[in-house]
Amino acid sequence: MVDNHAVRLDTLVTRTDRAPGSLSDVAPALHQTATFRAADDATFLKMATTARHASYYTRDGNPTISHVESLIAALEGAESCLLAASGMGAMSTAVLGLVRQGDHMVAQRTHYMGTTQLLAEVLPRFGVEVSVVDQLDSGAMEEAVTPKTRLVVVETPANPLLTLTDLAHVAQLGRRHGVLTLCDNTIGTPINQQPLRLGIDIVVHSATKFLGGHHDLMAGAIVGTRALVDQIWRSHVVLGAVADPFAGWLLMRGLRTLALRVQRQNQTGLRIATHLATHPKVACVNYPGLTSHPQHALATRQMPGGFGGLLSFELRGGFKAGNEFVNAMHLPARAVSFGGFESLATQPAAMWAGSIGNSAAEAAGIAPGLIRFAVGLEHPDDLLEDLDRTLAVVERK
Amino acid sequence: MSHQKPGPTTRVLNADHDPADGNSVSPPLHQSVNFSARDMAHLNEIAVPQGDRYYTRRGNPTSSRLARAICELEGAESGLITASGMGAISTAILSLVGAGNHVIGQRNHYVGITELLEKILPSFAIETTRVDQRSVQAFANAIRPNTKLIILETPVNPLMHITDLPAVASLARSRGITTLCDSTFATPLNQQPIALGCDIVMHSVTKYIGGHHDLLAGALVGTNALIQRIWDRSLTLGAIGAPFNSWLGLRGIRTLELRMERHNKNGLALAEFLEAHAAVAKVFYPGLASHPQHELAKRQMSGFGGLLTFELKGGHDAAVSFIGKLQLVSFASSLGGVSSVAVQPAALFGEQLSKEVVEEQGITPGLVRFAAGIENTADLLADVQQALES
Numbered sequence: 203m204v205d206n207h208a209v210r211l212d213t214l215v216t217r218t219d220r221a222p223g224s225l226s227d228v229a230p231a232l233h234q235t236a237t238f239r240a241a242d243d244a245t246f247l248k249m250a251t252t253a254r255h256a257s258y259y260t261r262d263g264n265p266t267i268s269h270v271e272s273l274i275a276a277l278e279g280a281e282s283c284l285l286a287a288s289g290m291g292a293m294s295t296a297v298l299g300l301v302r303q304g305d306h307m308v309a310q311r312t313h314y315m316g317t318t319q320l321l322a323e324v325l326p327r328f329g330v331e332v333s334v335v336d337q338l339d340s341g342a343m344e345e346a347v348t349p350k351t352r353l354v355v356v357e358t359p360a361n362p363l364l365t366l367t368d369l370a371h372v373a374q375l376g377r378r379h380g381v382l383t384l385c386d387n388t389i390g391t392p393i394n395q396q397p398l399r400l401g402i403d404i405v406v407h408s409a410t411k412f413l414g415g416h417h418d419l420m421a422g423a424i425v426g427t428r429a430l431v432d433q434i435w436r437s438h439v440v441l442g443a444v445a446d447p448f449a450g451w452l453l454m455r456g457l458r459t460l461a462l463r464v465q466r467q468n469q470t471g472l473r474i475a476t477h478l479a480t481h482p483k484v485a486c487v488n489y490p491g492l493t494s495h496p497q498h499a500l501a502t503r504q505m506p507g508g509f510g511g512l513l514s515f516e517l518r519g520g521f522k523a524g525n526e527f528v529n530a531m532h533l534p535a536r537a538v539s540f541g542g543f544e545s546l547a548t549q550p551a552a553m554w555a556g557s558i559g560n561s562a563a564e565a566a567g568i569a570p571g572l573i574r575f576a577v578g579l580e581h582p583d584d585l586l587e588d589l590d591r592t593l594a595v596v597e598r599k
Numbered sequence: 600m601s602h603q604k605p606g607p608t609t610r611v612l613n614a615d616h617d618p619a620d621g622n623s624v625s626p627p628l629h630q631s632v633n634f635s636a637r638d639m640a641h642l643n644e645i646a647v648p649q650g651d652r653y654y655t656r657r658g659n660p661t662s663s664r665l666a667r668a669i670c671e672l673e674g675a676e677s678g679l680i681t682a683s684g685m686g687a688i689s690t691a692i693l694s695l696v697g698a699g700n701h702v703i704g705q706r707n708h709y710v711g712i713t714e715l716l717e718k719i720l721p722s723f724a725i726e727t728t729r730v731d732q733r734s735v736q737a738f739a740n741a742i743r744p745n746t747k748l749i750i751l752e753t754p755v756n757p758l759m760h761i762t763d764l765p766a767v768a769s770l771a772r773s774r775g776i777t778t779l780c781d782s783t784f785a786t787p788l789n790q791q792p793i794a795l796g797c798d799i800v801m802h803s804v805t806k807y808i809g810g811h812h813d814l815l816a817g818a819l820v821g822t823n824a825l826i827q828r829i830w831d832r833s834l835t836l837g838a839i840g841a842p843f844n845s846w847l848g849l850r851g852i853r854t855l856e857l858r859m860e861r862h863n864k865n866g867l868a869l870a871e872f873l874e875a876h877a878a879v880a881k882v883f884y885p886g887l888a889s890h891p892q893h894e895l896a897k898r899q900m901s902g903f904g905g906l907l908t909f910e911l912k913g914g915h916d917a918a919v920s921f922i923g924k925l926q927l928v929s930f931a932s933s934l935g936g937v938s939s940v941a942v943q944p945a946a947l948f949g950e951q952l953s954k955e956v957v958e959e960q961g962i963t964p965g966l967v968r969f970a971a972g973i974e975n976t977a978d979l980l981a982d983v984q985q986a987l988e989s
Contacts, residue, residue, distance in 0.1 A: 237933040243919045246930040247946045287682035291837030303724040327697035328723035418630045442685030446841035535635035552639045
């Protein structure tokens with residue numbers, strides 16, 4: 203267990219397991235092993251029959267993976283964390299571990315695309331119905347709950363407009379109706395937002411993003427009470443979306459700088475959003491930290507740590523301007539994902555050669571000239587200069 | 600010049616070259632989750648289905664190389680690497696069937712597959728039937744109008760039952776049913792299910808292919824069409840192969856043929872030695888003439904592997920004492936690695952399966968499952984002998 207006697211997050215990320223019997227390595231050892239020896243048959247039986255044993259078989263648990271799980275749990279103020287092979291592995295396993303045929307779920311209209319696929323395409327194939335509601339409509343979620351509702355899934359802030367969901371409200375709804383609530387906190391990060399403290403039951407992360415922070419590992423995390431995470435674990439070991447020890451080790455390493463990185467990304471994100479908001483070629487900017495964001499007041503309440511490193515903005519010159527922008531920019535890379543050291547930018551409307559269709563794109567809030575910008579760790583002045591230089595060459599309209 | 604097909608090791612050393620990887624002899628490790636593009640048009644190009652230089656959940660160059668190597672050995676068109684063997688089989692099944700469909704499995708499977716069939720699939724309205732895999736007729740009798748998939752696994756824990764792959768594959772094909780064979784215990788060196796008629800082959804790469812007790816991964820190989828369908832669902836289920844594990848898997852597969860030669864030799868030598876030993880009641884190993892399906896094993900396998908199970912006359916306590924006295928062999932789960940390990944199946948499976956299922960699988964208290972590693976044969980025999988006789 204990571205010892206976390208009420209220290210601040212900046213300190214908590216540097217903590218390691220100093221329990222008796224743990225190795226004295228300051229940087230934790232990597233247990234790149236599939237299996238473990240038992241001294242005798244009694245020990246073997248104990249290992250084989252203890253749920254989530256950390257040194258029996260790596261699909262059940264692994265010392266390196268347990269170590270990073272306990273740090274993530276501490277960061278979210280939770281009892282337990284389970285690491286998975288990817289963010290989608292975490293989301294799918296959490297959901298499939300909690301629902302069964304005949305159950306009903308409530309979710310948001312805008313989710314990460316993979317989550318939407320899970321909800322809209324996969325779950326109905328297995329007898330689970332999902333109602334999707336506008337997360338901005340406070341009454342809609344309440345209306346959608348039925349006696350068969352088992353789980354509510356939310357995500358805040360959400361792509362692509364950085365729309366927020368009122369977590370305290372969702373948590374209360376869950377309690378009132380005896381329904382579990384799950385929040386994807388990937389974009390929030392525990393530095394800025396802690397859904398469990400607001401009453402949400404389960405948090406899911408794509409640790410691939412901010413937690414890992416270096417574009418070099420794929421992992422997901424499921425965080426909550428011991429009872430709930432243990433329940434999900436029973437499906438996890440059969441569904442098999444297990445994390446690998448090396449990714450766990452890299453994740454531990456990445457978490458050491460999580461507070462510093464997110465704090466830098468918060469500052470840079472706010473500066474960039476503020477600068478773009480008054481730029482003549484920009485129609486609007488979506489960032490929870492701007493007072494112009496329709497839910498800015500909610501953001502200050504539920505994101506006390508800051509407003510994050512992800513923003514989007516719409517160019518007045520439309521699709522053509524968006525294309526020109528992404529092709530001309532110099533510092534950010536043209537790549538998907540976000541949360542790492544390098545700034546990234548893409549034009550969502552131009553992805554998959556527009557295969558999602560113009561009307562579907564617009565319905566999802568993706569304007570033709572929308573740019574999604576993921577802030578990295580570059581000096582903010584360099585990013586701002588590059589932005590101005592790039593905007594100078596794009597068509598205005 | 601010889602017109603013979605090159606051997607497995609020769610082929611595996613040459614099957615996975617990637618020109619984009621440059622000229623390092625040892626494959627570079629692509630630990631990156633994302634890949635940058637020259638411009639938006641290029642970003643769209645690299646985002647093609649099953650492209651491996653866009654986002655690692657969709658594909659990764661290191662994992663692609665491992666998939667190609669396994670395809671080469673199995674004679675498959677296309678392959679996918681997953682986070683674990685269970686990740687492979689769960690993803691495959693959840694890609695190919697939905698609520699209201701029926702899946703046929705075997706009475707004896709790896710314990711995780713039994714749990715999938717008995718607990719998880721029914722909770723999502725997928726019907727399952729498990730049949731005695733030694734009877735082709737049992738498979739035929741179990742087929743229903745809504746049967747979509749048959750899961751096969753041979754040889755299998757704990758009694759090394761063999762499933763007649765050509766017969767069941769042919770039966771399934773005639774009824775438009777897809778077959779998936781878990782060939783982990785056999786490995787592509789000893790058995791090629793696709794050549795025998797199966798549609799998809801699955802491996803726990805954790806075991807023999809990885810071969811060094813140090814990685815978890817799964818593999819699915821088959822036709823382009825089937826693998827693309829499974830790939831599509833894998834994006835959502837997210838049981839993605841980890842690049843470092845794929846890299847270790849590539850390292851392991853280079854020596855798979857050499858290791859299997861030693862595993863095959865050790866398995867057979869131990870099986871013959873134990874069968875003749877006074878302390879042993881029975882040995883289960885497909886390579887023994889006494890195995891009830893030895894003829895079938897010889898037809899579909901070119902070697903019989905390193906895994907054997909045997910019953911000690913002294914029962915449970917004798918088994919405990921035996922494993923405790925081994926010097927070279929540890930109590931540990933898993934199999935297929937360089938070091939020999941041994942367990943009692945009753946301990947390994949007992950807590951996960953109900954009493955009825957445990958008995959139905961033939962797991963008696965005195966059974967020992969022995970996974971022979973690649974130690975020198977004489978050393979293993981000497982160790983086993985002293986543990987039996989001291």
